[in-house]
Amino acid sequence: MSLIVTGSIGIDSVEAPTGKANNVLGGSAIYFAAAASFFTPVRLVAAVGEDFPDEYLETFRGFDIDLEGLEKRVGSKTFRWSGKYHENMNVRDTLSVDLNVLAEELPPVPDGYRDSEYVFLANTDPGSQLALLEQFPNRKLAVADTMDLWISTQREKLVELIGHVDGLVLNNDEAEQLTGESNLIVAAEKICDMGPKFVVVKKGEHGALIEHDGAKVVLPAFPAKKVVDPTGAGDSFAGGMMGYLASVDDTSIAAVRKAMAYGTIIASYNIETFSLDRLKQISRTDIDKRFETYREMLAIE
Amino acid sequence: MSLIVTGSIGIDSVEAPTGKANNVLGGSAIYFAAAASFFTPVRLVAAVGEDFPDEYLETFRGFDIDLEGLEKRVGSKTFRWSGKYHENMNVRDTLSVDLNVLAEELPPVPDGYRDSEYVFLANTDPGSQLALLEQFPNRKLAVADTMDLWISTQREKLVELIGHVDGLVLNNDEAEQLTGESNLIVAAEKICDMGPKFVVVKKGEHGALIEHDGAKVVLPAFPAKKVVDPTGAGDSFAGGMMGYLASVDDTSIAAVRKAMAYGTIIASYNIETFSLDRLKQISRTDIDKRFETYREMLAIE
Numbered sequence: 001m002s003l004i005v006t007g008s009i010g011i012d013s014v015e016a017p018t019g020k021a022n023n024v025l026g027g028s029a030i031y032f033a034a035a036a037s038f039f040t041p042v043r044l045v046a047a048v049g050e051d052f053p054d055e056y057l058e059t060f061r062g063f064d065i066d067l068e069g070l071e072k073r074v075g076s077k078t079f080r081w082s083g084k085y086h087e088n089m090n091v092r093d094t095l096s097v098d099l100n101v102l103a104e105e106l107p108p109v110p111d112g113y114r115d116s117e118y119v120f121l122a123n124t125d126p127g128s129q130l131a132l133l134e135q136f137p138n139r140k141l142a143v144a145d146t147m148d149l150w151i152s153t154q155r156e157k158l159v160e161l162i163g164h165v166d167g168l169v170l171n172n173d174e175a176e177q178l179t180g181e182s183n184l185i186v187a188a189e190k191i192c193d194m195g196p197k198f199v200v201v202k203k204g205e206h207g208a209l210i211e212h213d214g215a216k217v218v219l220p221a222f223p224a225k226k227v228v229d230p231t232g233a234g235d236s237f238a239g240g241m242m243g244y245l246a247s248v249d250d251t252s253i254a255a256v257r258k259a260m261a262y263g264t265i266i267a268s269y270n271i272e273t274f275s276l277d278r279l280k281q282i283s284r285t286d287i288d289k290r291f292e293t294y295r296e297m298l299a300i301e
Numbered sequence: 302m303s304l305i306v307t308g309s310i311g312i313d314s315v316e317a318p319t320g321k322a323n324n325v326l327g328g329s330a331i332y333f334a335a336a337a338s339f340f341t342p343v344r345l346v347a348a349v350g351e352d353f354p355d356e357y358l359e360t361f362r363g364f365d366i367d368l369e370g371l372e373k374r375v376g377s378k379t380f381r382w383s384g385k386y387h388e389n390m391n392v393r394d395t396l397s398v399d400l401n402v403l404a405e406e407l408p409p410v411p412d413g414y415r416d417s418e419y420v421f422l423a424n425t426d427p428g429s430q431l432a433l434l435e436q437f438p439n440r441k442l443a444v445a446d447t448m449d450l451w452i453s454t455q456r457e458k459l460v461e462l463i464g465h466v467d468g469l470v471l472n473n474d475e476a477e478q479l480t481g482e483s484n485l486i487v488a489a490e491k492i493c494d495m496g497p498k499f500v501v502v503k504k505g506e507h508g509a510l511i512e513h514d515g516a517k518v519v520l521p522a523f524p525a526k527k528v529v530d531p532t533g534a535g536d537s538f539a540g541g542m543m544g545y546l547a548s549v550d551d552t553s554i555a556a557v558r559k560a561m562a563y564g565t566i567i568a569s570y571n572i573e574t575f576s577l578d579r580l581k582q583i584s585r586t587d588i589d590k591r592f593e594t595y596r597e598m599l600a601i602e
Contacts, residue, residue: 088483182389184506185524205485206507207521217598220508220519223486254602261601297518298599300562301555 001140003246004043004113005032005239006132007122008102009052009070013082014274016089018228021274025056027079028122028145031232034279035239035266036120037063038287039247043116045069045132047107049077049100062280071107076100089227090204109135118246121165122235123147126158133164141251143167145238151177163195166251169238171202184209185216198256200241202234208260215253219260222268222294229274233267236279240266265291302441304547305344305414306333306540307433308423309403310353310371314383315575317390319529322575326357328380329423329446332533335580336540336567337421338364339588340548343540344417346370346433348408350378350401363581372408377401390528391505410436419547422466423536424448427459434465442552444468446539452478464496467552470539472503485510486517499557501542503535509561516554520561523569523595530575534568537580541567566592 012026033042041064052072060067077100085092106128119136121129121144129144136142144165150158151174158178162168168191172184181187184201188211191199198212205227207220241256241263248255265287272278313327334343342365353373361368378401386393407429420437422430422445430445437443445466451459452475459479463469469492473485482488485502489512492500499513506528508521542557542564549556566588573579 183526183528185526189526203507206504207519209521209524216524218508218521218524219599220510220521223510223517223519225484225486225490227484257598258601295601297558298520298601300559300596300599 001040001117001246001249002043002115003036003040003118003120003242004045004116004136005029005036005120005122006045006129007032007124007145008079009046009048010079010081011052012080012231012275014085014229014231015083016085016229017087019274021229024275025059026081026231026275028232028235030060030276031235031270032120032122032239032242033060033065034063034276035236035263035270036243036246037065038240038266038284039243039262040064041066042243043069043113045107045109045113047071047073047076047101047104048079050074052078059276059280068110069107069113073101073104076104083231085230089230092230106131114138117141118242119143120238120242121145122238126150126154126161130157130161130164133161141166141245143169143238143242145169145235146174148174148177159194162191165196167198167200168196169200169202169234171204171234175199175201185211188216197251200238200260202237204230204233207264208237210256210260212253212256217253217257217260219257219264219298222264222290224268224271227271230271231274232276233271236270237263237267239263261294262287262291265294302341302418302547302550303344303416304337304341304419304421304543305346305370305417305437306330306337306421306423307346307430308333308425309380310347310349311380311382312353313381313532313576315386315530315532316384317386317530318388320575322530325576326360327382327532327576329533329536331361331577332536332571333421333423333540333543334361334366335364335577336537336564336571337544337547338366339541339567339585340544340563341365342367343544344370344414346408346410346414348372348374348377348402348405349380351375353379360577360581369411370408370414374402374405377405384532386531390531393531407432415439418442419543420444421539421543422446423539427451427455427462431458431462431465434462442467442546444470444539444543446470446536447475449475449478460495463492466497468499468501469497470501470503470535472505472535476500476502486512489517498552501539501561503538505531505534508565509538511557511561513554513557518554518558518561520558520565520599523565523591525569525572528572531572532575533577534572537571538564538568540564562595563588563592566595
């Protein structure tokens with residue numbers, strides 16, 4: 001089935017105990033799209049500025065990503081973000097954010113994309129996500145990501161969005177912030193009560209949980225010795241998950257559990273390097289091999 | 302196979318956002334013993350004071366626990382602990398500790414216990430754990446628990462202990478404190494390099510991981526909506542794990558994975574009430590039913 005992602009593409013500068021990366025390709029939509037493209041072709045709707053390096057377009061072309069919806073906007077600048085990870089890699093500080101083109105009008109959705117059935121609204125303000133959602137009348141499964149900023153500054157709009165999507169993806173702190181509930185199982189139930197069929201709570205190094213039509217699944221992260229840069233882990237998790245679901249066109253709990261496992265595996269690769277460097281090197285065969293190790297790790301006799 | 306646990310029995314007072322419990326039965330050895338007794342008879346070596354209420358002995362008798370090694374010491378007082386859980390239940394403050402009988406000489410090990418093959422040294426100072434270990438010359442699997450206090454005050458003795466046991470159980474903060482390594486996978490490897498065949502890192506609401514002869518298994522906690530009191534969760538986890546291993550007399554990775562799953566299930570019951578109240582109500586049938594739900598949750602097709 002057709003899969004589309006809308007969201008940000010940025011130029012990131014990341015500092016971590018493991019090293020530094022300056023002016024590298026980043027942004028929620030590109031981590032998602034690269035991860036999902038291992039399972040199914042991905043349509044991308046995003047805007048960058050005229051400063052966007054051509055070499056990054058080459059990176060996109062290394063994945064199965066359709067670029068018709070990528071707008072290089074003359075007179076605008078690309079979104080930029082810089083951040084620094086603490087010693088334990090679970091906490092990071094944002095050092096600077098320049099919204100640039102993200103603060104301008106949304107990129108247009110190509111007519112050929114309007115029939116998209118699997119829709120992922122990567123993190124941006126909920127008003128924009130709602131406006132984008134409406135452009136996909138044939139959607140079978142629409143899932144949104146969000147962040148702490150929108151929960152605190154645009155709660156009403158966010159709640160409206162949550163009432164219109166089939167799934168919501170957010171991290172544990174955000175789930176607690178949104179519901180006031182520190183027990184994540186209860187928090188996930190409360191979010192489902194707001195409308196969506198399922199909610200995925202990402203717990204970083206501790207994995208992810210899903211509340212799906214009353215069923216609960218918690219999966220651990222893949223045991224990773226090598227963590228160089230956690231940036232994009234959540235987006236690549238979501239990409240692997242949605243990419244797999246679109247590829248099998250199935251949203252049963254069994255399919256969702258397997259999709260979460262694939263998301264877990266892709267994220268475990270993503271964090272091994274800065275930017276998309278590791279995802280550029282691996283193949284579906286690598287992913288399936290690690291997936292099998294993970295599946296066996298969880299198979300209790 | 303015969304299973305023995307040595308450790309503390311205490312009278313606890315616990316305050317949590319969910320309520321209060323004053324002067325209830327607690328201590329590492331009793332949580333362990335109660336949990337393990339669902340799988341195999343448990344021998345208990347511990348000392349209490351003359352103030353120890355007879356009604357608590359009745360509680361012990363409700364489980365399959367041999368009390369020959371329980372010493373009620375005249376002229377001594379029972380260990381007492383009081384603590385308060387924070388709003389999110391993952392953090393607690395110790396309000397008071399009265400070591401009492403725990404600060405005196407160790408309880409004697411009955412002659413009939415010296416052939417014990419599965420040995421669990423619940424948390425106490427590593428010198429005492431070493432002295433107890435030597436009393437079980439037929440041990441096939443000796444596992445110790447520890448805590449932050451001994452890592453900071455008796456590191457040398459603790460390292461000696463770790464070199465003499467087959468397995469070590471500790472929580473994530475302790476693993477980091479012991480190794481200086483924030484990546485728990487790497488921390489677990491480093492602890493295995495100190496001697497034991499395996500190390501289990503307990504992560505509270507996020508489950509547990511094991512490093513076992515080079516194999517790594519991470520399992521999530523059972524998704525629990527009802528958390529009344531986390532006291533004893535780690536000890537009941539260890540009890541379920543060791544109880545199962547002793548019952549099947551197998552320490553292969555497949556058996557250990559299943560044992561961790563059983564530990565996870567017992568801990569999920571334990572936290573539903575204060576003290577041992579929930580474990581007193583359930584049967585092996587209840588445990589196996591929840592175990593099956595958990596097994597299915599993790600079975601990726």
